[in-house]
Amino acid sequence: MEFSEDSGKRNFASWFVKSWRTRPLFSTGVVLAVMVILQTLALGFDFPSFGDWLVRWLMNWNNILRNNAGIGIISLGMTFVIISGGIDLAVGSTLVAIGAVVMVLIDAGPNGVLLKMGITGVPAYIIAIAAGVAFGAILGEITGLLVTKGKLPPFIATLGTMKICRSVTQHFMQGYTPQVPKGFLQIASFPIAGQLVMPILYWFFFAVIFYIISKRTAFGRQVTAVGSNERAARLSGVNVQRVKRMVYTLIGVMVSFSAILQVSRIGSMDYANAGSGNEMDAISAVIVGGTSMMGGRGFILGTVFGTLIIAVMNNLLNLLGVPPFLREAFKGVIVIGAVLLQKRESAS
């Protein structure tokens, strides 16, 4: 009996090690589970009843998810960019630019563009959202053209657009504070069963869409093919330039939705600081989720896990009372750890 128990343990251990090494979704899933357990422990059990504890636990999760929905949505687009072998540093800045465009359009104050044209209410919101998304798509398409036609490395192209977008936005929005109408705030703040869960629903909705695109569509598979071996993909009749352009357009669109969400949640935007660091947070989420920086291998589900790992860790540090300035350091540790893990896989 003892013997079989022992070998059973060993089988489990070797299965675990093997899965950990070969299946990024497994390892990120395990890390996430451990994080959640630690976080639950940190939350403590010092509550009068199980019901109270559960409510507290769920509220805490609601907060985590809602606060990370914006970055989660951007990370989905970033996953495709990185799988295709590229990178997008501009997301934080395009977020501000798109946010500014949306707010100028829906401004309820005297300068509101749509208000002057006599359009208010839901039609105005729809126009503003459509314009925001279109603007994001155009910005993304410009990046795509710089990368494909201009043959610029994506790092350089998006470094450039990052600087341009924020600087121009800050200049034109000086001393102008648009008022976001109440109705527009409902987009993110419409309560369901008394809870503010809309951002979470948007995030999960897009995650499902992206998952399906990545697995089931010709475009999604072509993105992987381009990242895996660009020459072979081109020689197989894949329009590599089009795929790359679409990848950047798609992340532009996702940034738009994130911007709209933010405008609708907060009702204002700090053009100097909003979105700054978003690019690194999104890249971190993608990398922690097991997607290879070299392109060709990546997981939408992994990115959702990655976003959650970082989010839960932040929450955990918060619960433990770690000083805010130190929290970024833990993010750094997580990212480095994730990449070290990926290295080990390819070596073995």
Next chain:
Amino acid sequence: MRGINKAFGSNAVLKGVDFAVDGGEICALLGENGAGKSTLMNILGGVFPADSGEIYIDGQKREFTKPADSLGAGIAFIHQELNLINDLTVYENMYVGRELRVGGKKHGMLDLERERRETEEMFARMGMDLDPTAMVRNLDASYKQIVEITRSVMMNASLIIMDEPTTSLTDPEIERVFSMMSTLREQGVGIVFISHKLREVTRLCTRFAVLRDGAMVAEGDVRAVTTDDLARYMVGHEVRTEALQRDRLLGASVLRAENLSDSAHFKGVSFSVRAGEVLGVTGLLGDGRSELFLSIFGAGSDYTGQVYLEDRPIKLGSTTQALRHGIAYLPRDRKENGVLKDMDVIENGSITVWPIISKLGFIDMARRDSLFEDQVKRLRIKMGRKTDIITSLSGGNQQKVVLAKWLSRSPKALILDNPTQGVDVGAKEEIYDIIMGLADQGVAIIVLSSEAQEVIRVCDRAIVMYHGAVMGEVRGAEMNEHDIMRLATGAAVC
């Protein structure tokens, strides 16, 4: 090496192999892909250890746990993918990792002048005419090979392992490498030569050893055997060498080119290939044949002249268009141009059909699977699950998967660039059979190959190129190695 065993997982790759090389001999290590040659040499080169067995160098038992151990014992392993740094000069490459310092100090400025001088002396001693200050990037493949060999000699290697050094070389380049190998042999260096080209073996080597399924099945003096014997040892049964082409009813012209030129690689090329015909295009390195057909396929440089598809003028601006027109191109260098290394077998074999089996962008997975399974049967691809990663297959089967993706589109014209590169004897024959079968079905086929033998066996006729121009066409009795070589070296025009 004595009693070497090695298994990967449950798969025993080497089963009690004995192998020995003396100084001053070139020993050919032969075997099909997967026979265990590379594994055996990797053990000798210290890349990974054997499960059991012993290694003796100069009569002394040695243990190698890392490549540096093996190098320290005087064994140099020249891999198929060369280990040179393109952006350094030849002499800098010679000393990478053991740079010379001014005054012989351990830390200090590099003594580039001495590195250059000693490299030059070494080349002189080997009778090699090569400029040490040349950038490695600008060297052709054979000189890169020579730089790597010279480096191992400068490191006092007494045994050099060369893993298929000639696959990417043209004939004159091969001569250059061979003469260097012979010089080394005379100086008492032992060489292990891994190759699939049996004629090279009988010409160059003194001894041979054949591995099959992880066991040593034959070894001896090369002079005592013929290439046919060697081939039989390798596959375990008779190998065909007879010509495969047969009379077929040829259809109308499918692909025709008139006076194609680009700025650098080819000039004034005309040819025509009919339905059911196999046209060979051969020549030596730098003949421009790959560039020519890449351009026709819409993936190369711009050209002047006119291409006709079924007598209609076309000009393809992209590979996507080429596919739509029914032209397929199996590229050379499978690893670089053919295989999507992160993706699974079926995705590699179906990428070309995604656009045509998608509805609203969604791939019809059932269609994809059935199309691919047809090809698996047709090409007799040996594989595990279709969702295994492509790199888990052997070279020959990978090549078949790459071919499968083209055949799924039922092309009218199929261009095959070095279709049997890096595949073993058995898989080679299967690929030839596939080519013949396609021609019987009326596909117009163009085979680009640097191996005259291959062209002679498979093609109905062949054009021979030299520095981007067509030197002539051979067919029937003229299709022999001598005439092809005369045209390919430009000798006919001199």
